Amino acid sequence: MPREPQISTYNYLIRQLPTATAFINKKFEVVHASDKWVSYHQLDTANIIGTRIDTLFTKLDDQREKLLRDCLMGKSHEAQVDYNINLATGHKWFEWNCKPWYDEKENIIGLIIQTEDITENKLDQHRLYKAQSLLSTIAEVSKIGCWEYDIVQDDLSWCEMTRKIHEVSEDFVPTIENALDFYKDGYSKNTMAMLVHEAKEKGTSWSEKLQLVTAKGNEIWVQAACMPMFKNKKLISLTGTFQNIDDQIRSEAKTKENERLLRTLVDNLPLNIYIKDSESRKILVNKAECDYLGVANPEELLGKNDFDLYDKEIAQISLDEDIKVMDTLTPMLGRETISRKKNGEITTFLTSKIPLKDNNGRAKGLVGISLDISNLKQKEEELRNLINITSLQNKKLVNFAHIVSHNLRSHTANFSMLLEFLVNESDESEKKKIINMLTDASDNLLETLENLNQVVDINTNVNLQKKPINLYSKINEIEQNLTAFFLNNNATILNHVSKKVEVHVVASYIDSILMNFITNAVKYKNPEIDSIVTLSTTNEKGYTILSITDNGLGINLKKYGDKLFGMYKTFHNHADARGIGLFITKSQIEAMGGKVTVQSEVGKGTTFNIYFNEKN
Amino acid sequence: MKKIESICIIDDDRITLFGIRKMLNLIVDCNDISSYVNGKLALDGVKKRFEEEGNVPEVIFLDINMPIMDGWQFLEEFIKLPIEKRVRVNIITSSIDAHDIQQWENYRKLTDHVITYNNKPIKKSQIAEITRKA
Numbered sequence: 001m002p003r004e005p006q007i008s009t010y011n012y013l014i015r016q017l018p019t020a021t022a023f024i025n026k027k028f029e030v031v032h033a034s035d036k037w038v039s040y041h042q043l044d045t046a047n048i049i050g051t052r053i054d055t056l057f058t059k060l061d062d063q064r065e066k067l068l069r070d071c072l073m074g075k076s077h078e079a080q081v082d083y084n085i086n087l088a089t090g091h092k093w094f095e096w097n098c099k100p101w102y103d104e105k106e107n108i109i110g111l112i113i114q115t116e117d118i119t120e121n122k123l124d125q126h127r128l129y130k131a132q133s134l135l136s137t138i139a140e141v142s143k144i145g146c147w148e149y150d151i152v153q154d155d156l157s158w159c160e161m162t163r164k165i166h167e168v169s170e171d172f173v174p175t176i177e178n179a180l181d182f183y184k185d186g187y188s189k190n191t192m193a194m195l196v197h198e199a200k201e202k203g204t205s206w207s208e209k210l211q212l213v214t215a216k217g218n219e220i221w222v223q224a225a226c227m228p229m230f231k232n233k234k235l236i237s238l239t240g241t242f243q244n245i246d247d248q249i250r251s252e253a254k255t256k257e258n259e260r261l262l263r264t265l266v267d268n269l270p271l272n273i274y275i276k277d278s279e280s281r282k283i284l285v286n287k288a289e290c291d292y293l294g295v296a297n298p299e300e301l302l303g304k305n306d307f308d309l310y311d312k313e314i315a316q317i318s319l320d321e322d323i324k325v326m327d328t329l330t331p332m333l334g335r336e337t338i339s340r341k342k343n344g345e346i347t348t349f350l351t352s353k354i355p356l357k358d359n360n361g362r363a364k365g366l367v368g369i370s371l372d373i374s375n376l377k378q379k380e381e382e383l384r385n386l387i388n389i390t391s392l393q394n395k396k397l398v399n400f401a402h403i404v405s406h407n408l409r410s411h412t413a414n415f416s417m418l419l420e421f422l423v424n425e426s427d428e429s430e431k432k433k434i435i436n437m438l439t440d441a442s443d444n445l446l447e448t449l450e451n452l453n454q455v456v457d458i459n460t461n462v463n464l465q466k467k468p469i470n471l472y473s474k475i476n477e478i479e480q481n482l483t484a485f486f487l488n489n490n491a492t493i494l495n496h497v498s499k500k501v502e503v504h505v506v507a508s509y510i511d512s513i514l515m516n517f518i519t520n521a522v523k524y525k526n527p528e529i530d531s532i533v534t535l536s537t538t539n540e541k542g543y544t545i546l547s548i549t550d551n552g553l554g555i556n557l558k559k560y561g562d563k564l565f566g567m568y569k570t571f572h573n574h575a576d577a578r579g580i581g582l583f584i585t586k587s588q589i590e591a592m593g594g595k596v597t598v599q600s601e602v603g604k605g606t607t608f609n610i611y612f613n614e615k616n
Numbered sequence: 617m618k619k620i621e622s623i624c625i626i627d628d629d630r631i632t633l634f635g636i637r638k639m640l641n642l643i644v645d646c647n648d649i650s651s652y653v654n655g656k657l658a659l660d661g662v663k664k665r666f667e668e669e670g671n672v673p674e675v676i677f678l679d680i681n682m683p684i685m686d687g688w689q690f691l692e693e694f695i696k697l698p699i700e701k702r703v704r705v706n707i708i709t710s711s712i713d714a715h716d717i718q719q720w721e722n723y724r725k726l727t728d729h730v731i732t733y734n735n736k737p738i739k740k741s742q743i744a745e746i747t748r749k750a
Contacts, residue, residue: 405710405712406710406711406712406713409712409735410629412737413737413738414629414632414736417631417632417635417736417737418631420739437631440631559689
């Protein structure tokens with residue numbers, strides 16, 4: 001190797017080469033290396049000369065070695081080899097650019113290797129690859145395609161996904177014009193045409209939900225977006241995304257429709273529906289609930305609890321129910337509840353409360369459903385009253401039938417008995433006596449019939465005209481009419497009724513009622529003392545109550561209470577007692593919608609309380 | 617004619633009183649027929665006689681519907697009297713009320729006295745049948 005020393009004279013020149021360069025001989029041993037090459041590989045200059053290049057930092061694989069050998073043999077004039085090494089400062093990629101090293105006689109004596117650090121390139125390549133694969137994954141998963149329009153070249157390109165969304169064939173070539181044609185006529189097409197135009201002119205960006213008809217004729221919703229691209233402040237292209245959002249739009253529409261359906265249903269049910277949160281505050285109310293609580297807008301009720309809306313006592317009951325339902329997670333179904341609003345208005349509801357559970361199975365609130373049954377309750381009450389009245393009437397009727405039967409039978413029995421006597425009697429004076437008795441029997445029968453008629457009359461005149469009458473004046477009038485009667489019996493009447501009190505009564509009945517009670521009070525007086533009859537009134541739930549108190553004999557109510565107002569029942573051995581007065585009086589009071597009660601103590605006196613119905 | 621020591625008629629209807637008394641005169645030999653117009657007067661009369669003379673009527677005709685004290689109230693008090701001999705009480709009424717029949721059943725079980733239930737009008741033959749010693 002005579003030439004080598006010659007070369008070494010240039011050693012210092014080679015070391016200063018601006019590029020990382022190494023010279024190797026045919027044995028791959030390093031002969032020269034620029035300082036840059038040494039520093040690239042973080043080696044020591046002293047140790048490298050004469051060392052095989054592949055033992056320095058990497059082992060050349062067969063393929064790389066072959067490349068180098070081909071170059072050495074003159075088979076190729078250039079060879080590129082890349083490799084990576086781990087250096088103290090990190091992982092590096094290098095690329096060799098090899099050329100044959102000729103001597104003056106054009107003999108190849110080795111290789112000149114120029115080394116370049118391509119780490120950045122490699123990393124960029126890697127990043128790009130990663131970004132591309134990510135993009136395609138995203139496109140595949142999200143069905144988002146992309147497109148690019150080169151304004152200068154008037155060239156539109158679609159990615160695979162965009163083509164797929166358009167359902168075009170493989171040989172379809174998109175242009176701005178035919179792309180626009182896919183949009184549905186009308187709003188969608190007009191909007192897209194305008195957007196593309198504006199983007200081309202002004203470089204605007206946009207994103208729009210539009211309908212298009214695919215190549216196969218399917219109508220779908222897409223989301224198209226556009227970004228302008230500039231180069232040197234000049235608009236050169238438009239690029240954007242393209243997404244099939246048909247399922248999304250349709251499910252949104254479906255959800256909206258379901259919501260609307262549910263809302264319509266909830267609002268139009270003739271039920272009060274509300275949802276409460278765990279603190280018993282209303283978070284949803286329907287129209288019926290708003291109407292019931294007298295608000296136009298549901299917002300006015302949201303966030304409010306029962307204490308804000310109802311009477312305190314009612315609110316507490318409702319809150320206790322809420323707590324129980326949420327604590328036990330057991331629905332309360334069809335309970336009859338009474339609601340009283342702050343203004344005192346009372347409503348009866350059939351209420352159900354159903355707990356609402358969160359994902360952990362704990363109560364997060366409840367759904368309340370209330371049916372207003374106030375009318376039903378009122379009807380039920382009316383019906384019950386009607387049944388009571390009917391059964392009472394029926395009892396009266398049966399009783400009356402017995403009275404009639406008994407009374408008529410007793411008279412007819414007398415007739416038949418007396419007639420039998422008469423037929424068999426021969427004694428004239430006895431015959432005359434029997435005939436007199438027959439006359440008496442006939443008179444008694446007539447009287448009985450009259451009494452019965454009177455009773456029937458009272459009980460059948462259901463549409464009696466009631467008129468307001470001043471009670472004080474009426475009592476005075478009766479007192480005037482009975483002046484002689486009071487004088488004869490040493491009796492006094494005390495009218496303590498207020499001059500203002502008016503009662504709604506049937507004129508003829510009130511006369512008979514007052515007359516009967518007042519004369520009775522005097523008739524059954526205690527013979528030891530002078531009779532005093534006191535009249536006064538009180539009020540009670542729709543009734544004016546007239547109390548007539550005497551200091552007479554009194555009645556043993558334990559013994560006679562149930563018979564006191566019966567027909568033909570008399571309790572005192574009194575000549576005038578016919579046992580019909582109280583029966584008729586009671587019938588008249590009841591016919592006017594009232595009632596009569598009695599308190600009495602034998603030897604002390606009696607009080608009759610007459611209830612005048614002022615409601616109807 | 618059968619002989620009855622003492623008969624008592626209790627009825628507020630004077631025609632019935634007359635009728636029963638007239639029929640009795642035709643069918644029995646009795647010198648002691650008393651009559652009362654209500655239960656109270658009858659009870660007082662019977663009690664007084666029982667206390668003073670120690671005897672009571674052998675046969676009683678009793679009406680139900682009467683003022684002051686009715687037939688049942690009379691019977692209630694009468695069966696409490698410590699009378700040793702059996703008395704025949706013939707109820708004579710125009711009542712066909714089931715309640716009254718029930719009352720009769722009740723009182724029959726309560727006492728050793730004979731109690732019969734008869735509806736008005738009452739015929740002479742019936743009177744003859746029920747006017748005898750218990």
